[in-house]
Amino acid sequence: MNYSDGYLSETLPxxxxxxxxVPPEVELAIAQENESSGLDDEDLLRRSRRWTHTLFSEMRLGQWVFRPRTSGMASWGLSTALNNPFERCAIGLMDPEHEAPGFGLVLTSQLPIDRPFELVGDAFFPRLEQTFPVGLGSARTELHALAHPVGATTACWARSRKTALWGVLTAGHAVRHVGRGGAVAMSLGQQGQLGRARYPPIDAAFVLTTPPSGPTSPLPVAPLPCPAAGFRVWVESQKTSQQRRVIRTMDTLGVVRTGAFPVLSFLDLPCVPGDSGALVSDLNRQGLGLYLGSMNTSQVSGGVVGLVQNLEQAVHVLKVDPFI
Structure with a gap:
């Protein structure tokens, strides 16, 4: 997706x-930010953040109405997606070239469907006096790692809250064929041991390794709520740090401390295979998430976004503290 501040400005109220x-946590997070975050248009991005998490808040309170545009859509996953929208819904920008133009709700069906991304209705928020488009697509995800971290990327050091043992944090699908306590091949030739993994549904794993030989310090985790559409982030890929833009995100205010379903954010461009597990951070180098892979909801060549697992949720379910 070709992100631009102009497109975000045109589609936001x-x-x-x-x-x-506006949830008080959102205003508190904005107030605690540095005077200048280095972003291109700070007022625009704060407006994006306020709208994103206010919409999630109104949905949690039941202060919204879904108005379908056509009938017969339940057969390709709409009813499943709407059954619990917090497990399937992201709010932010739609890809104008491969999905549809607009800022709204994007529902992802896990059912295989033979139709491309489609605008299926509108979400009306009476207290906000605003209506937003609702799109639905079927996710086709390509996870950017091989079976072991030897083909993946380590996000950071981590230490178990229960045993104080050291290890590294990476993507869960990178060790999906290894049972707990099993050997994990590491890139420098040594072996780690799988301490804990929650994949699926939470795509994160803690691999026990030799403790760090040098000094470490706690990795600051970005305060909730996570960035909304328009925020620049760093992806610490294997080759180099790469900048990306958040285009939409799932609800982070009320649901990150759960292992029932993943809380994800979506980037304008993916990275490459082998980058799974890479740390995603904000411009202040606070941890936001773990890079996972690419996802296409439009079934159109080129309509691909990057996928990020929320870091706060990952360390919560793995019961570890992150370090750098």
């Missing part, structure tokens, strides 16, 4: 949501 309806 002109003004921010009513102040009384």
């Amino acid at each position: 002109l003004y921010g949501p009513p102040a009384l309806l």
Whole structure:
């Protein structure tokens, strides 16, 4: 997806949501940020953040109505996606070239469907007096790692909260064929041991290794809520640090401390196979997530986004503390 501030500005409501309806955690996070984050248009990105998490808040409170555009859509996954939208819904930008133009709700069906991404309805928020488009696609995900971390990327050091043993944090699908306690081949020739993995559904794993030989310090985890559409992030890929833009994200205010379903963010461009597990951080180098792979919801060549597992959720379910 070719992100631009101009596209985000065109598709967002002109003004921010009513102040009384913005979750206080959002305003607190904005107030605690540095005076300048280095982003191209800070006012625009704050407006994006406020709208994203206010919409999630209104949905949690039941203050929204779904208005379908056509009938007969349940047969290709809409009813499943709407059954619990927090497990299937991201809010942010749609790809105008491969999906549809607009800022709205994107539902992902896990059922195989033979139709491309489609606008299936509108979400009306009466207290906000705003309507947003709702799109639905079937996810086709390519996880960017081989069976072992020897073909993946380590995000950071980690230490078990229970045993104080050291290891590394990486993507769960990188060790999907290894049972707990099993040997994990590492890139420098040594072997690690799988301490804990939660894949599926949480794509994260803790691999026990030799403790770090040098000094470490706690990796700061970015305060919730996570960035919304328009935020620049770093992906610490195997070859080099790469900048990406967040285009949409799932709800982070009320659901990250769960292992029932993943909380994900989506990037404008994917990285490459072997980068699974790479640390994704904000411009202040605070941890946001683990890079996982690419996903196509439009079934159109080129309509591919990057996929990120929320870091706060990962360390919660793995019961570890991250270090750098």
